[in-house]
Amino acid sequence: MKKFLLAFVILSFTLTAGVLKFDHYYPYEEVVQAVKKLKSTYPEFVSIKVIGKSTEGRDIWLIKINNPKTGDEFSKPAMYVEGNIHGNEIQGGETCLYLADYLLSNYGKIKKVRELVDRVVFYIVPVLNVDGRYHFFHDPATPDDFRGISVKKDDDGDGLVDEDPSEDLDGDGNIVMMVKKVKGGRFVFDKEDPRILRPAKPDEIGEYQIIGDEGIDNDGDGLFNEDGYGYYDPNRSWGFNWQPPYVQMGAGKYPFDIPETRAVAEFLKTHPNIMGFQDFHNFGGWILRGPGAPNVRYHYADVKVYDYIGNIGEKILPGYKYVVSWKGLYTTYGASDDFAYGTFGIFSFTNEEWKLQQDFNGDGKVSDKERMMWNDYILNGANFVNWHKFNHPQLGEILLGGWKKFSRRLPPVFMLPELIHRNAEFVIFHASQLPDVKIDEVKVEKLKNKIFRVTATIMNEAAIPTRSSWPVTKKIGRPDYAKIEGVKVITGGILQSPFNSSQLKVQEKLPWKIWIDQVPGKGAVRVQWLVEGKGKAKITFNSQKGGKLTKEIEIK
Ligand SMILES: [Ca+2]
Ligand SMILES: [Ca+2]
Ligand SMILES: [Ca+2]
Ligand SMILES: [Ca+2]
Ligand SMILES: [Zn+2]
Numbered sequence: 122m123k124k125f126l127l128a129f130v131i132l133s134f135t136l137t138a139g140v141l142k143f144d145h146y147y148p149y150e151e152v153v154q155a156v157k158k159l160k161s162t163y164p165e166f167v168s169i170k171v172i173g174k175s176t177e178g179r180d181i182w183l184i185k186i187n188n189p190k191t192g193d194e195f196s197k198p199a200m201y202v203e204g205n206i207h208g209n210e211i212q213g214g215e216t217c218l219y220l221a222d223y224l225l226s227n228y229g230k231i232k233k234v235r236e237l238v239d240r241v242v243f244y245i246v247p248v249l250n251v252d253g254r255y256h257f258f259h260d261p262a263t264p265d266d267f268r269g270i271s272v273k274k275d276d277d278g279d280g281l282v283d284e285d286p287s288e289d290l291d292g293d294g295n296i297v298m299m300v301k302k303v304k305g306g307r308f309v310f311d312k313e314d315p316r317i318l319r320p321a322k323p324d325e326i327g328e329y330q331i332i333g334d335e336g337i338d339n340d341g342d343g344l345f346n347e348d349g350y351g352y353y354d355p356n357r358s359w360g361f362n363w364q365p366p367y368v369q370m371g372a373g374k375y376p377f378d379i380p381e382t383r384a385v386a387e388f389l390k391t392h393p394n395i396m397g398f399q400d401f402h403n404f405g406g407w408i409l410r411g412p413g414a415p416n417v418r419y420h421y422a423d424v425k426v427y428d429y430i431g432n433i434g435e436k437i438l439p440g441y442k443y444v445v446s447w448k449g450l451y452t453t454y455g456a457s458d459d460f461a462y463g464t465f466g467i468f469s470f471t472n473e474e475w476k477l478q479q480d481f482n483g484d485g486k487v488s489d490k491e492r493m494m495w496n497d498y499i500l501n502g503a504n505f506v507n508w509h510k511f512n513h514p515q516l517g518e519i520l521l522g523g524w525k526k527f528s529r530r531l532p533p534v535f536m537l538p539e540l541i542h543r544n545a546e547f548v549i550f551h552a553s554q555l556p557d558v559k560i561d562e563v564k565v566e567k568l569k570n571k572i573f574r575v576t577a578t579i580m581n582e583a584a585i586p587t588r589s590s591w592p593v594t595k596k597i598g599r600p601d602y603a604k605i606e607g608v609k610v611i612t613g614g615i616l617q618s619p620f621n622s623s624q625l626k627v628q629e630k631l632p633w634k635i636w637i638d639q640v641p642g643k644g645a646v647r648v649q650w651l652v653e654g655k656g657k658a659k660i661t662f663n664s665q666k667g668g669k670l671t672k673e674i675e676i677k
Contacts, residue, residue, distance in 0.1 A: 139222035143215055143537050146527070148258040149179065152248050155218050156182045163225040165189070166238070172246065173384025176270050179251040181384055184221050186243040196669040198555035198585075199242040200397040201467070202548055203385065206355050206457065208253010208267040212474050212531055212540060213401025217247035220545040233553070241552050242394065249381055250355055257526070261289030263296045263334060264530045267350065269371060270379045274351035281340060286349030288336035290511055290521065297506045297523035299332040299345070301516055306330035316507060316522070317489045329520075338515055356402075357453065358382045359460035362417050369454040376455060385457075389465060393598070396555050396585060396666040398461040398469035399548050404530045405450075406476025408434045408443040408547070411462055411469065413453035419462065420590040426468060426642055429584050430551050437547045440476045466592035466666075468585055470551065474544055475532050492529070504528040556667035557583040558640060560660055563674050568651075573676050576616065576649045577660050579603060581640040587667025588639040601667060603648040604634040607658035608676055616647035625649055640667060652676065 140162045141155050160169045166188055171180040187194045202220060204213025224243065227234040248254050253267040260267070266287075273282045287296045300308065300318060306327040311317040321327035336346040354371025363369075363376040377383040389395055410427050412419060419427070431443030446453060450473075453459075458469035479487045479495035496504045508522030532540050561580035567573055581587060592598045605613075613632035617624040628635050632650065640646045652658070654676065661671045 139219075139226040141218055141222045143219060143541060145534055146211055146258075146531070146537075147214065147218070149248065149251055149255040152214055152218065152254070153180065153182060156184055156247065159184060159218075159221055159225065166225055166228070167221075172388050173380050175251045175381055176272065176379060177252045177255075179255060181246065181249060181251055181381065183388070184243075184245040184247070186221060186224060186238065186245070188239050191239045192669075194242045194392075195394050197240060197242050197394060198396045198666055198668055199244060199392060199394040200399070200548065200552040200555060201244045201389065201392075201395045201461075202399045202401075203246040203249050203457075204401040205248040205254055206250050206381075206400060207402055208250040208269070209257045209262070209265060209530065210268070210401070210403040211254055211257060212403055212537065214248045214254065215537060216401050216474065216541040216544045217245050219541040220548055221245050221247075223542075223545055224549075234549070237549060237553055240557065241555055243552070244388070244392065244395065246385065249385065251381075256350070261287070261294050261296050262526045263287075264524060264526055264528055266296065266526075269350075269352040269354050270381060272351045272353045272373065272379065274353075276348040276352070277344070279340070279342065279348070281348065283348055283351050285339040285342075285344070285347050286336070287334045287346040290335050290337075290513070291509075293506065295506055295523075295525045296335045297521050297525075299335055299513070299516070299519050299521060300329045301332055301519045302328060303330045304328065310508075311489075314490060314493055316493060316505065319489065332516065332519065335521060337513070353379055355379060355382050356400075356457055357455045359455045359457050360386065361455070361460040361463035362412070362414060363455035372455055382457070386460070389461060389467070393465070393665040395461075395465070395467055397551050398458065398467045399551065400457050400469070400471045401544065402471060402473050404475040404477075405473040406438070406441040407450060407471075407473035408438065408441050409446045409450060409458070409471040409473065410443075411446055411456065411459040413446045413456040413459050415447055415452070417459065417463065420594060422590040423462075423468070426554075426584055426586070426589075430468070430554060431470070433550055434470070434547050437550060438472075438543050441472070446471070462589070462591065464597070466589040466597060468551070468589065470547075472544055472547065474540055475530065477529070500533055503533075554584040554642075556581050556585055556587045556640065556642075556664070558587060558662060558664065558667050558670065560662055560670060560672040561645065563660060563672060565674065565676055571653050571655060572611070573608075573652050574622065574649065575605065575652055575658075575660075575674070575676065576622070576647055577603060577672075578645050578647050579637075579640055579662050580645045581642060581667070584642040586639045586641045586644075587637075587664040590639070593638045599665060601637040601640065601662065601664035602634050603637060603646075603660065603662050605650050605652065605658055605660050606633070607656065608652040608654040611651040611653055613648070613650040616649050619645075619647055622649065640664070
């Protein structure tokens with residue numbers, strides 16, 4: 122019994138110990154400190170860098186995790202992970218920091234983690250919309266504010282820019298709702314739970330009118346808070362299947378017209394080793410893959426790989442649904458996952474973290490009453506600002522009340538560890554499926570005198586191919602190659618059948634270096650050369666996304 126207890130203590134220790142504590146949400150400043158702490162704690166594996174400045178001039182940090190003892194970053198496949206592209210969707214930031222800390226602190230403890238970190242490079246941007254996160258923590262807000270990028274914009278077309286933002290009238294840090302008592306208004310407070318404001322039924326006389334979010338009418342046009350924090354949606358700005366604002370709300374003037382997503386696009390372009398991409402959003406419990414719109418169709422062979430990873434994801438993340446974005450959720454043009462796949466052939470997922478757990482009666486919906494039960498029984502009232510009177514300078518007596526900033530889109534802190542752990546494990550599973558290539562077997566056959574036939578089997582033991590089928594068919598990026606050095610090459614090519622060496626697809630030009638479209642997932646490519654000469658030779662496999670390896674052979 123004692124032994125068992127000890128084992129349990131050690132096990133829980135290995136799963137949680139790291140240098141970062143997730144007992145609260147990190148403001149932007151603390152995210153930066155955490156990034157630096159990971160660097161100072163694990164200097165042999167971590168390098169950090171600023172990949173760009175935000176619209177308001179804040180640093181966008183990236184954490185690179187690579188074990189230099191197993192090769193340089195470009196000799197391995199890489200996984201790119203980013204969080205908090207929407208400024209208010211903050212738990213993606215914690216997920217990214219946790220993932221980094223988890224991989225690093227468990228390198229010496231968990232075999233699976235060690236093998237992965239030795240084989241794969243991780244690039245992690247915990248917070249992409251750094252301005253949004255900064256403001257979400259430091260300024261009064263609703264749960265939905267500071268999602269976008271603060272590009273100055275005249276939302277109501279009156280010639281003035283950002284002239285009427287919301288105001289925190291009672292100074293509690295939250296922007297809630299303003300309602301005013303009006304006979305014949307469209308709303309009533311529910312009799313059973315007077316905190317719930319609901320539309321009046323046909324046989325009821327309404328008593329209240331919703332004015333809108335908390336604030337004053339700054340410009341005196343009769344509208345409240347109609348033009349606040351200028352707004353571009355960073356996840357509508359990526360340069361693949363992009364559409365202008367009259368088709369796609371929130372799109373900017375042209376793809377990448379904001380520095381945040383442009384910095385990532387540059388990074389992806391200059392890191393062709395990236396073959397996995399993960400974006401973290403909230404909320405709803407989704408594992409999304411592209412396409413974001415029905416006018417694009419992913420390659421069927423790639424879809425099989427997506428489905429494999431997504432379906433395992435549903436097991437790692439109970440309650441989350443793996444779906445195609447436009448079918449399962451809604452249509453988006455210019456989203457990150459589409460850009461990464463469509464431009465570079467990178468397998469990309471978008472997780473919508475945090476699924477409401479308030480569906481107490483199991484009817485698939487969360488009613489206002491159930492939301493209040495959650496707030497009362499589990500959170501002791503912490504998420505809701507109870508209705509209270511306020512003397513408004515323009516409206517007279519009104520009521521203020523509603524859900525707080527840190528409420529419905531975010532798990533309460535006590536549930537954060539499970540959310541970030543499971544989402545990190547999904548990334549780890551995805552990363553474990555990045556190409557795992559070996560020069561498996563090299564067969565040397567003597568044909569006559571100094572003429573030999575050399576057959577090298579290049580085997581990929583993971584599910585993700587060295588190049589996805591989309592760029593292969595669209596002729597994007599460079600193919601892989603296998604070359605032989607040290608002997609004179611007469612002819613060479615790719616063997617079409619493992620059983621018949623006469624079925625060779627010959628490469629006429631420069632046959633010492635054979636171009637390969639892809640090494641499929643869980644599959645092999647066999648390269649064959651006819652060579653003249655004896656002695657030592659070297660076979661190299663080189664793939665931008667599948668790794669680089671060599672094997673010495675003896676021809677005799
Ligand atoms: Ca305006
Ligand atoms: Ca307030
Ligand atoms: Ca106004
Ligand atoms: Ca205002
Ligand atoms: Zn989002």
